[in-house]
Amino acid sequence: MSINLQKGQKVNLEKNGQSVQKFVVGMGWDVNETDSGQGFDLDASAFMLAENGKVLTSNHFIFYNNLTSPEGCAEHTGDNLTGAGDGDDESIKIDLTKAPANLASITFVVTIHDAENRRQNFGQVKNAFVRVYDPTGNEEILKFDLGEDFSIETAVEFGKIYKKDGQWKFEAIGTGFAGGLQKFVDKYC
Numbered sequence: 001m002s003i004n005l006q007k008g009q010k011v012n013l014e015k016n017g018q019s020v021q022k023f024v025v026g027m028g029w030d031v032n033e034t035d036s037g038q039g040f041d042l043d044a045s046a047f048m049l050a051e052n053g054k055v056l057t058s059n060h061f062i063f064y065n066n067l068t069s070p071e072g073c074a075e076h077t078g079d080n081l082t083g084a085g086d087g088d089d090e091s092i093k094i095d096l097t098k099a100p101a102n103l104a105s106i107t108f109v110v111t112i113h114d115a116e117n118r119r120q121n122f123g124q125v126k127n128a129f130v131r132v133y134d135p136t137g138n139e140e141i142l143k144f145d146l147g148e149d150f151s152i153e154t155a156v157e158f159g160k161i162y163k164k165d166g167q168w169k170f171e172a173i174g175t176g177f178a179g180g181l182q183k184f185v186d187k188y189c
C-alpha cells in the first residue's frame, strides 16, 4: 500500500519490509496556461550528491541534456514540454544496485524553464507531486502531494533519497526558491 507523505516526513524506501533497489521517481504538475499566455515548461532534474553535498561529477547532474548517469544508476526518461494530463509528467528511473559507493543522496527538483522571461512561477502551478513506484507491477510505494503554498518560486526541491546507516530513505521536502534551475546548479555543482 502506498504511503502519503507530509512535508518533512522521512520514510524507509521499502516494500513489505524489504528495501527497494530499483524504482521510478515520478513527478507531476499542471499549469494554468491562461495566467501567462505562453508555453509553460517545467523540468525535473536530479543531483547525485556525495557526503559533502556536491555532485559526484558533472555527469551526475541528471537533466534534459544529460539523461543518464555514467554507471546507469539514474536515467531521466525524457523532457515533457507541457505537463498536460494526469499522472507523471517527467520521471527518473533509479537503480541503486548500480550506485557508486560514494553516493550519499539524490535530490529531485522541478524548475520552470525560462521562467523569468515568461514571467512564470510556481504560484501558477497546481497538483504538484512526487511519487516513488516499483515499475514491476506499477506498484506505488509512496507519494508526496506538495500542496499549493507557492507564489514567486521558480525552483522547487520536491524530495530526496539518502542513505542512513546503510538504509536508503526518502524525505518529502517541497521547498521553493527563486532563481530557476541555476539556483540548484550553483548549490550542488
Ligand SMILES: [Ca+2]
Binding pocket: 041, 042, 043, 044, 079, 080, 081, 082, 090
Ligand atoms: Ca519539461
Ligand SMILES: [Ca+2]
Binding pocket: 028, 029, 030, 083, 084, 085, 086, 087, 088, 089
Ligand atoms: Ca500534469
